[in-house]
Amino acid sequence: MNSPQLNIAVLCGGQSSEHEISLISAHNIVEVLLKNPRYEISVIYITQEGEWSKINSAKDFLNGNWKNKTQLIALTPGQSKRPWKIVNQGHDERVDVVFPVLHGTKGEDGAMQGLLEILNIPYVGASVLSSAMCMNKIITKKILRASDIDLADWLVVTEENLPKIKTQEIIDELGLPLFVKPASQGSSVGVMKVKKVDELIPAIKNALKYDPEILLEEAIIGQEIECSVLGNENPKASMPGEVVPHDEFYSYRAKYLDKNGADLLIPARLLESTARQVQEIAVKAYKLLNVFGMARVDFFVTNTHDIYLNELNAIPGFTQISMYPKMWEASGLSYADLLDELIRLAIARFEKEKKLVHAYEQAKSEK
Numbered sequence: 001m002n003s004p005q006l007n008i009a010v011l012c013g014g015q016s017s018e019h020e021i022s023l024i025s026a027h028n029i030v031e032v033l034l035k036n037p038r039y040e041i042s043v044i045y046i047t048q049e050g051e052w053s054k055i056n057s058a059k060d061f062l063n064g065n066w067k068n069k070t071q072l073i074a075l076t077p078g079q080s081k082r083p084w085k086i087v088n089q090g091h092d093e094r095v096d097v098v099f100p101v102l103h104g105t106k107g108e109d110g111a112m113q114g115l116l117e118i119l120n121i122p123y124v125g126a127s128v129l130s131s132a133m134c135m136n137k138i139i140t141k142k143i144l145r146a147s148d149i150d151l152a153d154w155l156v157v158t159e160e161n162l163p164k165i166k167t168q169e170i171i172d173e174l175g176l177p178l179f180v181k182p183a184s185q186g187s188s189v190g191v192m193k194v195k196k197v198d199e200l201i202p203a204i205k206n207a208l209k210y211d212p213e214i215l216l217e218e219a220i221i222g223q224e225i226e227c228s229v230l231g232n233e234n235p236k237a238s239m240p241g242e243v244v245p246h247d248e249f250y251s252y253r254a255k256y257l258d259k260n261g262a263d264l265l266i267p268a269r270l271l272e273s274t275a276r277q278v279q280e281i282a283v284k285a286y287k288l289l290n291v292f293g294m295a296r297v298d299f300f301v302t303n304t305h306d307i308y309l310n311e312l313n314a315i316p317g318f319t320q321i322s323m324y325p326k327m328w329e330a331s332g333l334s335y336a337d338l339l340d341e342l343i344r345l346a347i348a349r350f351e352k353e354k355k356l357v358h359a360y361e362q363a364k365s366e367k
Contacts, residue, residue: 002133002176003038005037005038005039005040005065006039006040006096006097006343007038007039007040007042007094007095007096007097007241008033008040008041008042008093008095008096008097008098008099008343009024009042009043009044009093009097009098009099010026010029010030010033010041010042010043010044010058010099010101011044011046011098011099011100011101011102011112012025012026012043012044012045012046012101012102013045013046013047013048013102013104014102014103014106014107014353015045015046015047015049015050015106015107016046016102016103016104016105016106017105017185017189017210018103018104018105018107018186019048019105021103021317022102022103022107024062024142024168024317024319025101025103025318025319025322026043026318026321027061027062028318028335029099029101029322029339030043030058030061030243030318031062031258032335032336032339033339034059034062035056035336036336040093041058042054042055042058042093043058043061044057044064044073044084045066045070045296046102047205048315051135052072052073052074052075052084053070053071053072053073054070054071054073054093055069055070055085056069056070056071057069064292065203067177071086071087071088071089072086072087072088073085073086073087073093074087075115075119076092076119076120077119077120078118078119078120078205079120080120080121081094081095081121082094082095083095083098083116083119083120083121084119095121095341096122096347097121097122097124097273097346097347098116098121098122098123098346099122099123099124099126099314099339099342099343099346100112100113100116100117100123100124100125100127101315101318102315103186103315103347104185104186104189104248105185105284107315108125108126108131108134108135108186108314109131109135109136109184109314110128110129110131110132110135113125113126113127113128114128114129116343119307121350122346122347122349122350123314123346123350124148124293124294124342124343124345124346125292125293125294125314125342125346126291126292126293126294126295126314126315127185127188127290127292129290130275130289130291130292130314131314133289133290134291134295134311134312134313134314135184135186135288135314136183136184137181137183137184137215137266137311138154138156138183138213138215140289140311140312141154143288144285144288144289144309147174147235147284147288148362149281149284149285149288149309150306150307150308150309151308151309151310152217152218152219152220152300152308152310153173153174153217154174154214154215154216154217154243155170155173155174155215155220156183156213156214156215156216157204157213157214157216158212158214159208159212162201162208163203166326167197167200167201168197170200170216171197171200174213174216174217174218175218175219176194176195176196176219177194177195177199177219178193178194178200178216178217178218178219179191179193179194179215179216179217179218179219180192180194180200180203180204180206180207180209180214180215180216180217181193181207181214181215181217182207182210182213182214182215183211183213183214183215184211184213186313189210190206190207190209190210190211191207191261192206192207193219194251195210198311200216204216206348219300220300220302220308220310221300221302222300222301222302222303222306222308223242223268223269223270223300223301224242224243224244224245224298224299224300225240225241225242225243225268225270225278225299225300225301225307225326226240226241226242226296226297226298226323226324226327227240227241227278227279227296227297228294228297228324228325228327228328228331229282229283229286229291229294229295229296229297229298230293230294230324230328230333230338230341230342230345231292231293231345232292232293232345232348232349235268235283235286235287235291236276236283237279237280238327238330238331238333239266239267239268239275239330239331240267240268240270240275240278240279240299240327241264241265241266241267241268241323241326241327241330242264242265242267242268242269242270243262243263243264243265243323244262244263244264244265244268245262246260246262246263247261251367255317263321264321264323264326266323266326266327266330267330271305274301274305274307277307278299278301278307278361281297281299281307281309282297282299285297285309285312286312289312291312291314292345292349293314293342293345293346293349294310294314294315294316294324295312295313295314295316296309296312296313296316296323296324297309297312297313298310298311298312298313313349325338337339
């Protein structure tokens with residue numbers, strides 16, 4: 001007997017500065033999912049103002065002519081498998097799994113994950129807590145350093161303590177160059193590389209446009225290495241890849257928009273033993289941050305083979321030049337099979353958590 005068709009809702013757009021990248025990633029995912037007869041695909045578009053609408057058809061989304069072909073939807077919390085309805089029609093929409101392809105604020109920081117929990121629907125990727133921890137670079141660093149994972153040294157600056165900071169003391173502690181990063185933004189948004197003392201304060205002020213907390217981080221000179229991790233309780237790491245930026249660092253544009261912005265090498269130019277260590281550390285960090293589904297883990301590896309973890313991205317890009325799916329393809333897992341596995345993992349986690357709730361309710365009733 002054939003398995004029943006699954007209704008997959010792909011969420012895209014969103015309220016962050018990475019809105020357009022979300023659409024590109026979602027386009028690639030929808031294009032592949034549509035080829036699988038086991039899936040019925042709907043595309044839910046979230047505007048930058050936060051309005052939700054259903055695109056009339058996934059094919060409309062793929063052909064690019066869809067902005068005027070949407071139907072406003074209203075969320076219906078508590079209705080399992082029917083998390084929203086079409087406003088002008090009044091009928092509920094059946095959804096088996098949500099695939100959030102939302103980068104940045106209110107997409108991969110735990111906010112959307114919390115909403116999907118309230119809607120009581122399986123969703124691809126990390127939970128509320130792990131999404132929030134991965135998004136906040138300061139929290140990530142504190143957890144990983146406490147577990148003896150090597151990281152670049154850092155300091156934290158806020159708008160309130162900006163007038164009190166002493167530039168030379170920062171330079172003495174972190175050296176030059178150093179990086180200035182918003183604490184809770186992804187994809188190098190707001191990141192600047194500071195090479196001169198007088199560039200530091202302007203870089204901090206620029207980063208404060210994106211986040212109230214700013215990370216000042218020691219620059220590690222070395223190869224930029226990435227590793228894809230996939231799984232729930234027993235995650236696996238892909239073959240590591242290497243990014244060779246053509247600019248000062250791997251910028252937002254190079255990551256997602258400019259196919260000539262960097263050379264992407266898979267496998268990475270690493271000793272076999274170093275590559276294994278990268279994979280082991282990637283899985284260790286993934287587990288420490290309690291990630292489910294997927295994450296891309298980024299590293300620096302020095303010429304003396306020292307490994308420094310940079311960050312984890314819980315909703316990595318799925319554009320044509322994104323490393324997460326490319327590394328899995330090089331490791332023997334096709335794009336289509338990767339998406340199938342992510343959907344399977346989402347359902348498995350949801351069913352496991354549902355059993356825990358039922359067990360709790362049963363124990364309570366027996367008292």
